[in-house]
Amino acid sequence: MKLKGFRPCSGCSRLYATRKAYEASEPGRLNRAKKMLHLSVLLAALALFSQCGGPRYVSMEEVKKEQSVKLYLRNGKVEEGIVTGNSAAELTLISAADHQSHTYTATEISRVEPSATYYDYQAYPISNAEIEKYKSSRNAWAYGVGGAVVGGLVGLAINYPIWVANDDPPPLLGAGIGAVVGSIYFAARGIKKDQQIAVRQVRYLRERESELEQEKQSEEERLREIERQKEELRKKLEEKKKKGKGS
Template sequence: MKKLFLIGMLLLSGCAGNRMITPTEIKANQEVKLYLKDGKIDEGLVLERQGEDIVFVSGTDQKVTAIPMSNIRRLEKSQKHFDYEGHLISEAEIKKYRGNKNTWSYAIGGGVIGGAAGLAAGLPIWLANDNPPPLFSAGIGFI
């Protein structure tokens, strides 16, 4: 039983994501938590990378600073989201703009346009007395 538990724990720990970031993985528009060599900890948004410095907007004081990579002790991915001025974006605001409303609108709109195109393509055939049902053509256009 202990071996089964140990195997299960090893499998689950292998699926856990690593929050640590190496300096070469830093990208623009990435939320990070910085552990500086002087003991300070700050979270914010990386605006860009300029050589051996990163331009960082702090989430605590909203100041943009260039931090040399040599001053950074450790980097982690942040669980918080910041805008370009360093203000914290709440989960409620993120949920407000995320969703599948646009997906359904595009799907229904595309279906209507496809159905109309199929009906327009099938209507001349139907009027030519070849007698295929026009709704069949519209259905193929919808798909």
């Protein structure tokens, strides 16, 4: 809204005209493009950090089964392991200290944190080398491509009205920024999903290996028992033969 009787000073008018001329010039457009590029890098970094930095604390209701956690108890002790069951009133986990099941009530727990270490179903740690061995990039690529498409469309939708009103910046620049930010954000989610799938696979393979080992031990014990019974039967037959000869 213009004020009646108000006239800007000649110096301000010249400064405004100079600024508009600079913005319309090639260096001005390049400067705006650099600013938009810096903004896209900043947004991409924020998107990446938002995925890498998970929540430090979680409530008992948020804890999921098979999640690796660290429990800080009110008596000063710290328990770490894999969750096997939880509710609003209590939480059960296999401890990494003794590989036994322990149940703690909500009144015993001070706080719960996601553990930086993944554990198998017996609360033995899973190394990063094992995770990398079974981790694929399928979800990282799929999420990244999908994020680029979604981000590009969102950036185009946001930037197009601005371009129509001001003839700057070009719509494709906004679409490009959105595509970069979207691809990084969703690719980070895909990488995390690939990692979780690899962890589940390692857990399954270890559990299956443990089951096969138990079956092997049971079979060996059964064979030893058969051999023992055969040996007892052989001794009885020999004793019977000796008695028959003596009579």
